[in-house]
Amino acid sequence: MSACCSSTDNWPELERGYRAMLPEDILAFIDENRQMDRSESMLIATLHMIQGHYGHLGPGHLEAVAQLMQVPLAKVTGVATFYHYFRLQPRGKYLINVCLGTACYVKGAEKVAQKLMDELGIRYGETSKDGIFSLESTRCVGTCGLAPVIMIGDEVHGPLTPGQVPTLLDSYLARAAEDLAAASAPEAR
Amino acid sequence: MSRPVPDFYQSLTDLAGKAIKDRDLGNKITIQVGSATCEHAAGSQVIAEEFLRQIRASGRKDIVIHRTGCTGRCSREPIVSVQVPGRLPVKYERVNRDLVFRIFSEHIQGDAPVTKHILDRTSDVISERELMFCEGSRCRRPGPDFRARFIAMLKERAVGPEKVRVVASSCFGSCGVSGGKASTFILARPEKILYQISSEEDLTELLESHVLLGLPVERLKAKEEPIALEFLERYGDVAFFNHQSRIALRNAGVVDPESLEEYVALDGFKALSEALDRRDPDWIISELTKARLRGRGGGGFSTGTKWGLARKQADTTRFIICNGDEGDPGAFMDRSMLESDPFNIVEGMIIGGYAIGAQRGFFYIRAEYPLAIKRIQLAIDHCRAHGLLGKDIMGSGFDFDLEIRLGAGAFVCGEETALIRSIEGERGQPKVRPPYPTDRGLWGHPTCINNVETFANVSAILRYSGDWYARIGTERSGGTKVFALAGKVVHTGLVEVPLGTTLSKVVNDIGGGVSGGKQLKAIQTGGPAGGFIPASMQDMEVDFEPLQKAGSIMGSGGMIVLSEDDCMVDIAKFYMAFSQEESCGKCTPCREGTTRILEILERITLGKGQPEDLDKLHRLSRLCQRTSLCGLGRAAPNPVLSSIKHFRDEYLAHIHDKHCPAKKCVALIHYEIIAEKCIGCTVCARNCPVECISGARKEAHVIDQQACIKCGNCFDVCKFAAIDRV
């Protein structure tokens, strides 16, 4: 009347699939935490690691985290969308964060932001067509003495005037081009 | 054997002492370069590398680079300090590659400081030594003005500034050692000797022996050193710093934040060792209570009481949390402390853990602060390796460990119940209080949450006593408060002053007044949860209650200076936009109310305000204040209410006259070219993004008001003040 037991259990197969979606160090992190009490409290730390690795949190990553940590997926996506630090879309090579802290605001951050938007042809939350820049705004980056500032990647620039924006962007474009050249050089040889 | 903790501490200090001695800094020239997020942003890493190259090229073995955290002198970074043994240290501001070369060749190699680039330079004269007169409230009490007398004596004997410089300094915090005598403290540099002067004879002897002969006067030496001795020694001559009283920030810019040895050498972990040796957590709590230390995160709740509440719980699984989710736009005190003096915060947490009987502690730090995270982790690792964390700390039998949990960009997580949710791995939404975390916090267990700055004060209080700390502040609040001074002020940066210091002193004496010679309009304190103190009230003493009475709050220490160019409706809108964006969405009044308040403010700044809007703002604001679930929602309308309270006229001008008095609200202004002033240079026309400025070369230009988008480019680029914003 009934088929035999274990054939209906899809977990081993699912688990293999989910494990294949994350890099070793993150899997090890998850496995280690699973041994601890209240391992679900490491969810945010795990998401940080994934974003650190991939630059964003893709739907597959979130699903894998949910299953491997045994945390409901709705909670995982609920958490990922609550915290603005987490990005659910891939972003450009350089993330530009315009500081909209008070000090920057009173010193004209909006004008700098407008210039960036004009130069890049994108708005907040978007990525330039060449995939090099993404533009975001952030609350205070804590370098108010240099206001107005923007962050490109991990680097803080300030005090900035709208006029300095094109040169600054050019320097990153040049860097991106160098990286590209360096990456393709060995193959060329 | 019977006293394992002092033995342990002794071996720790021996270890540190040896490490420091091995470096032989006393006989070397030290080049000190700041290393914190803002310093890095200003280019300090490049500077340090450049110095290193110079040192290598010179082949000299007697020059070392010392990396420290940040002094909080943000607008002049990167700052480099050159210390030649036996001389006063010389600090340079805004150092760049070229200046590195000049400093190295002229000052270090040639013994001639590059005076033009000295930090906050007031004179080109490099003094041989310096005497700093403490002018804290106790030293300044009625009696002879020793500093004036001393200056007169110098004049009488024609002793010039190249010999000695006399400086007035804010409270050293040495009062606790004065023994009740009416006296003044004087710090002599570079000898680092603290004198205690009670009479004119003392002064004379000081002058004749110490200043003129270079012979220290043993008789007048104070029994103890001021807590910020090292800081004063390095930075005491700079006005920005010597008006401050550094306790929480005493090591910032002094120690290498990655060196346990340096921290220990500055009496680090001495307080912990004493606390553990006494085996009496209640002693810690009683000292904090005596100190009148109040929560530096903004709540102002007595730390001693809070710890006492947690300690009393029946549940013995307890946690302690350091709230480093500094989120106020315009505040960076916590970041600086975590980056510049991490061991001090760690020590404060271990002491706190011992006091409340916790087994585990958590640092909750914003992910946006990678350097702070790295340094705290390093400090934790060092402490574990040296028996200061983990099992049987310092041989005391106390087990305690710390870990870091990262925030992820949610302002509300600064609220303690939301922070707990976040550590638990949840959406950071607050929970109804009571029960308070001290009853039921993290995972349902008693939990104490304190701000970074609160922990930064703990070790100092235990070392110098609660009474000592209490004397520095006001009747109701002991000690100092760190502010992040920013906005339209000449000197931006971190300011630590005794509670009770006037706003004016902070903004004018330390901050150097409003930038650009503009008029002070208001001082914003407390960030988005705070309010505005109008210029007319700038003599107000900074303390929890007076600020609250004026419609603002102390908050975590953001202090933004606003000038006549700032529109209060616009700034209120800015803060409201922040609160609306950061509302967690859990409770109705905050989620919906902040949105509606923001809509009304937007309407007003667009010139579409209705006469009833002020009433509506008031009604919604009161609703948020009275019924929101957490402190964020309850405080969110403060900027609106306080701006209406103090600047009602500005609102009325926007609503009734469709006029922005500060000429800030784009919809309410337009630009005109003053024909008489315009020389027809065409610069404005060339910079106009919509090409709405016309006019022939060398003739007055005209703006097409229909096409103008009011970007203000023309106004900014005109060199002849020919463009008027009306």
Place this chain on the structure above:
Amino acid sequence: MSQMINLKIDGESILVPEGTTVMDAAEQIGIHIPRLCYHPDLSLEGNCRVCVVAVEGFDHGLASCATKAWEGMEVQTNSPMIRQARRDIVELLLDNHPKDCQTCDRDGHCELQNLSYRMGVRERLFEGKRKQFPIDDAGASVVRNAEKCILCGRCIRVCGEVQGVFNLSQHGRGFHTVVGPANLAPMDESACIQCGQCVSVCPTAAFIEKDHTERVWEALSQRRNGKHVVVTTAPAIRAALGEAFGLPIGTPVTGKMVTALHRMGFDSVLDVNFAADLTIMEEAHELLHRIETGGPLPMITSCSPGWISFLEKFYPELIPHTSSCKSPMQMQSTLVKSYYAQQKGIDPKDIYVVSVMPCVAKKFEAGRPEHVIDGMPTTDAVITTRELAVMIKSYGIDFHRLPDSVFDHPLGSSSGAGDIFGATGGVMEAALRTAAFKLTGQNLGNVDLTMVRSADGSIREASISLAGKTINVAVSDGLQNAKILLDAVKRGEKAYHLIEIMACPGGCIAGGGQPYPPMGTYTLNRDLTKARSKALYKIDAAKTIRCSHDNPDIQKLYADFLGEPLGPKAHELLHTHYTARTPRGIR
């Protein structure tokens, strides 16, 4: 003994046990503090802030639902400040809510609408932008309309705390907060098990069932073209339908219900209770067969489609343990389109089967491919008790004045065992009645097996000795309870022969499709489920035939049509299979 606490509410001194909330304390002196996100059977969030009260010593209001009274507390429930605040809070919710009350599914049953009337919100002072989200109506059972959501969080709480599914969460934050399954995916692509408890606790129409009434009206209109429309009602309907017409909770309305369905024009009004008896025949035999052959034990019942979805998503390895019996609804529909069609001489293709169910998941079940035979679904439409009430009202039937009438035949009779299917433990009790007979050759002396009945939401265990064999059983309602039970079994801590699992807390009588209780009463309330189940037990007790195997129509069905229980024909028509499904739930 808990300590007593003195407090003052609106000037009146009152003594309450320690731990009492301010809201409950106020209730004791006859003050009903307005409330919205509060639900007595879910955790306390205090997030809507409607129930704020002023407390001496606080400059802000405290949520009375989530604040426990303390000694010496002084509370004002209706100060001018509080009254205005409550009104403004409700207005703020309305300002961000569609203005379509007249055309809304919850019109007249909406807690927000009711509250806004009571709070005196007569004008909108603060209107501005409104949230906009697409409606997710792609699911078979549950429709999610986030624009109507007021973020009270009850659905999230019931889904996690009661059902253990944790399929819902808030997403985003602040003004942009929206409740939904992970990634805001369509409900049926999520871990949702379609139980519909979100629908029953929702104060507005943010969650509602997929409407099938239109297709039922359409089928009825096709009778003139030869359509034969059969309606068949689940055991739990008769115990709750009356509530929709203002009758006291727990009033059985079987006769009126049948009359109303006849009036509406159904060709035949049949009773799923008949199929419940049939289910027992098959299930009891399956159990005994498993016990004899050592087949996977414990065996788990399969009547509840919410549980079946849960099984497939959360515990697929237990599929072999789960009875292969179709649910009574599916057995009934299958028989309508086979046996009944044959008896009546109607082409099954011309028969349209409408099932009236207390359940939202039944809509999903009806659409499962296993239940589609020759491209023809066995059940064509599933309407909930609520939908039936709406249809009766829209027809203009005065329910109160209806005479009683009886179900049509065949497939309209039932034993008392079939009747109690609607309450948790009912299937177990019915199955044991028949199993006892099969093992001992005679009926139990007392067929009231009260040890498996429940009114308090606890898991029940029982052992019953029959012909020298001890049968160990367990019953759970609410899937969080099922998790506890199944995990204990999986860990080997418990060994049972038979487990009854019902997805909804209280069983079908508290299903996601039952009428919204009167304002002030809450679904999940144990008094409510107790009253409804009492109605069913009363029906059972009043019957002379109380065991499924004694139902003469069942005996006739086997004799004339099916053959033996578990026989080939029975197997073909009455049994089904299950498959592991994704997304896999987290348990």
